[in-house]
Amino acid sequence: METTIIVIVCVLLLLLLAIKKRAEWLMNIIMRGILGALAIYFINGGFATMGITTGVGLNEVTVLTSAILGIPGLVVLYGLGFFRTL
Numbered sequence: 735m736e737t738t739i740i741v742i743v744c745v746l747l748l749l750l751l752a753i754k755k756r757a758e759w760l761m762n763i764i765m766r767g768i769l770g771a772l773a774i775y776f777i778n779g780g781f782a783t784m785g786i787t788t789g790v791g792l793n794e795v796t797v798l799t800s801a802i803l804g805i806p807g808l809v810v811l812y813g814l815g816f817f818r819t820l
Contacts, residue, residue: 741795745798767797770797770800770804771792774790775792790811
């Protein structure tokens with residue numbers, strides 16, 4: 735619960751700063767988040783058809799990670815997911 739509150743506050747602060755600075759930056763973050771969520775969904779589906787469970791869920795923390803870090807963030811999420819299964 736506390737983690738969710740902290741994440742929400744951080745996202746709100748980022749949004750406020752983004753609105754003050756540039757609307758383009760905000761749209762970039764939103765699009766990265768949407769594309770990251772889609773990537774997580776389809777990668778998890780692909781792994782599920784192969785019988786591999788990764789442990790990377792689709793939630794606000796993983797979407798925020800992929801929105802801020804992009805593809806390297808997705809790689810880190812799946813690396814941590816595979817590390818947990820070992």
